[in-house]
Amino acid sequence: xxxxxxxxxxxxxxxxxxxxxxxxxxxxxxxxxxxxxxxxxxxxxxxxxxxxxxxxxxxxxxxxxxxxxxxxxxxxxxxxxxxxxxxxxxxxxxxxxxxxxxxxxxxxxxxxxxxxxxxxxxxxxxxxxxxxxxxxxxxxxxxxxxxxxxxxxxxxxxxxxxxxxxxxxxxxxxxxxxxxxxxxxxxxxxxxxxxxxxxxxxxxxxxxxxxxxxxxxxxxxxxxxxxxxxxxxxxxxxxxxxxxxxxxxxxxxxxxxxxxxxxxxxxxxxxxxxxxxxxxxxxxxxxxxxxxxxxxxxxxxxxxxxxxxxxxxxxxxxxxxxxxxxxxxxxxxxxxxxxxxxxxxxxxxxxxxxxxxxxxxxxxxxxx
Numbered sequence: 001x002x003x004x005x006x007x008x009x010x011x012x013x014x015x016x017x018x019x020x021x022x023x024x025x026x027x028x029x030x031x032x033x034x035x036x037x038x039x040x041x042x043x044x045x046x047x048x049x050x051x052x053x054x055x056x057x058x059x060x061x062x063x064x065x066x067x068x069x070x071x072x073x074x075x076x077x078x079x080x081x082x083x084x085x086x087x088x089x090x091x092x093x094x095x096x097x098x099x100x101x102x103x104x105x106x107x108x109x110x111x112x113x114x115x116x117x118x119x120x121x122x123x124x125x126x127x128x129x130x131x132x133x134x135x136x137x138x139x140x141x142x143x144x145x146x147x148x149x150x151x152x153x154x155x156x157x158x159x160x161x162x163x164x165x166x167x168x169x170x171x172x173x174x175x176x177x178x179x180x181x182x183x184x185x186x187x188x189x190x191x192x193x194x195x196x197x198x199x200x201x202x203x204x205x206x207x208x209x210x211x212x213x214x215x216x217x218x219x220x221x222x223x224x225x226x227x228x229x230x231x232x233x234x235x236x237x238x239x240x241x242x243x244x245x246x247x248x249x250x251x252x253x254x255x256x257x258x259x260x261x262x263x264x265x266x267x268x269x270x271x272x273x274x275x276x277x278x279x280x281x282x283x284x285x286x287x288x289x290x291x292x293x294x295x296x297x298x299x300x301x302x303x304x305x306x307x308x309x310x311x312x313x314x315x316x317x318x319x320x321x322x323x324x325x326x327x328x329x330x331x332x333x334x335x336x337x338x339x340x341x342x343x344x345x346x347x348x349x350x351x352x353x354x355x356x357x358x359x360x361x362x363x364x365x366x367x368x
Contacts, residue, residue, distance in 0.1 A: 022110040028067050036087075120203045177191075
């Protein structure tokens with residue numbers, strides 16, 4: 001059994017999605033902090049709760065009244081009695097909260113990190129990013145191995161066409177298919193090397209922050225869609241995010257055909273893929289600097305990520321913002337290539353940014 005511990009260094013803001021979101025009445029924003037309301041404590045104040053949530057009260061009235069009441073609690077030094085915890089928010093988000101508090105049509109939902117009870121990065125997110133990198137690097141490395149064939153396609157009676165089955169392509173690349181007596185190849189779960197790789201959850205030490213995240217086109221540096229409010233982890237030299245990776249080498253050697261060379265082999269393949277992707281993203285930004293409104297700040301952030309990714313480490317991109325640039329099996333999905341002369345068309349011409357300038361999701365793994 002091979003076992004190693006790693007320290008994750010955050011190179012750019014990271015948001016991991018969860019099934020938990022704060023609705024506008026679940027929190028208040030005061031002095032650049034978001035406070036999680038403890039409703040059991042609040043509703044113990046029966047008269048106050050009745051005054052706010054009584055009959056014929058609309059949502060806008062309740063929002064404003066709750067903000068005023070919690071501001072009074074804060075000034076009286078009692079806010080901790082009626083809140084569960086607090087998180088920093090960006091000035092941009094605090095300003096939007098005040099601006100849209102009275103607008104019923106405005107979305108004030110906040111998307112949170114997974115919690116247990118502290119924020120943590122699930123091991124499945126880390127393992128998924130590693131798997132994406134390994135599969136894409138294998139697709140490029142195994143030049144003589146074509147996994148677009150009859151064994152990886154499924155036939156649709158409805159359309160009369162055959163389509164690539166992404167799961168079968170994955171197992172083909174991982175050399176995890178076996179041939180049955182009928183001559184057909186089938187996925188063999190026991191031959192997938194990732195079944196023997198386990199990654200623990202990584203608890204996030206230190207503070208998080210809620211910021212606005214938006215998608216920006218390279219064409220005119222404009223926002224696409226409605227910015228979302230997300231809890232992110234920022235880079236911090238003192239932050240300790242430690243997790244463990246275990247690889248059952250003995251069982252793997254008995255079952256798998258792919259030579260991954262243990263934990264270091266997984267991370268080598270994944271790291272190579274993400275380094276190439278980061279350089280491609282920087283190149284796309286440089287080539288479209290004029291169209292992107294001279295956004296040197298965004299380019300500087302990416303170049304900073306590149307400079308921090310030291311030799312011998314594993315660069316990954318995880319969570320929200322990884323997007324179309326780091327999709328699994330990109331070689332076989334036949335993605336629409338960037339169209340020269342038409343910025344903004346095709347993949348690679350938009351980017352998700354936190355606070356309007358920080359690329360999302362880049363981390364570095366260093367053996368601890």
